[in-house]
Amino acid sequence: MSTKSQATIEDLYRLPDDGKAEIINGEIALMSPTGDMPARAGGSIFVSLKGVERQAGGRAYPDNVGFKVNLPNRQSFSPDAAFYVGKSSGMKFLEGAPVFAAEIRSENDYGREAELKLASKRKDYFAAGTLVVWDVDLLSDDVVKVYRASDPDNPKVYRRGEIAEAEPAVPGWRMPVDELFD
Numbered sequence: 001m002s003t004k005s006q007a008t009i010e011d012l013y014r015l016p017d018d019g020k021a022e023i024i025n026g027e028i029a030l031m032s033p034t035g036d037m038p039a040r041a042g043g044s045i046f047v048s049l050k051g052v053e054r055q056a057g058g059r060a061y062p063d064n065v066g067f068k069v070n071l072p073n074r075q076s077f078s079p080d081a082a083f084y085v086g087k088s089s090g091m092k093f094l095e096g097a098p099v100f101a102a103e104i105r106s107e108n109d110y111g112r113e114a115e116l117k118l119a120s121k122r123k124d125y126f127a128a129g130t131l132v133v134w135d136v137d138l139l140s141d142d143v144v145k146v147y148r149a150s151d152p153d154n155p156k157v158y159r160r161g162e163i164a165e166a167e168p169a170v171p172g173w174r175m176p177v178d179e180l181f182d
Helices: 009-013 036-050 112-128 177-181
Strands: 020-024 027-031 059-061 081-084 100-104 132-136 144-148 151-158 163-165 174-176
Touching: 009 020, 036 059, 036 081, 036 100, 036 132, 036 174, 036 177, 100 112, 112 132, 112 151, 144 163, 174 177
Parallel strands: 100 132
Antiparallel strands: 020 027, 059 081, 081 100, 132 144, 144 151, 163 174
16 A cells, blocks of 8 residues: 655645645645636736735735645645735745735636535635635626625625725725736
């Protein structure tokens, strides 16, 4: 009988520079690059968050940043955009979960299996200390679903023409949903 070793954060550091991945259930889960619309939406969220860093008391992060966590089934996150209030870690992954994470659906993030994966990841975010998770679906009328750790089963939905928020994770921050499509 062979035993498979558990992946570590050090294994993630050894991935190629263009390799986005997370550690889930002891294994490295590679994440494929995204397309035009999801990438631009993630960039828009980051830019908007960057504008409120000082006022909200934290730091905005773009795609492909590693957040090191210690859950039974997960050791890291790499959201599409995030807001973090912990200490700087220099060149290493950030310690702990972001207070806000945006997950933007790519073309393969649809269907029953994808929905189960997204729900499981939100549950992990909340278990790690994230306060708010955005599920951004650029192909739906319900563009932004705002899930909160305080009520994870009842998201607030925002559509085009509305202004989304991430209270209490990023106090005072608001972003027009239409900016996700610029």
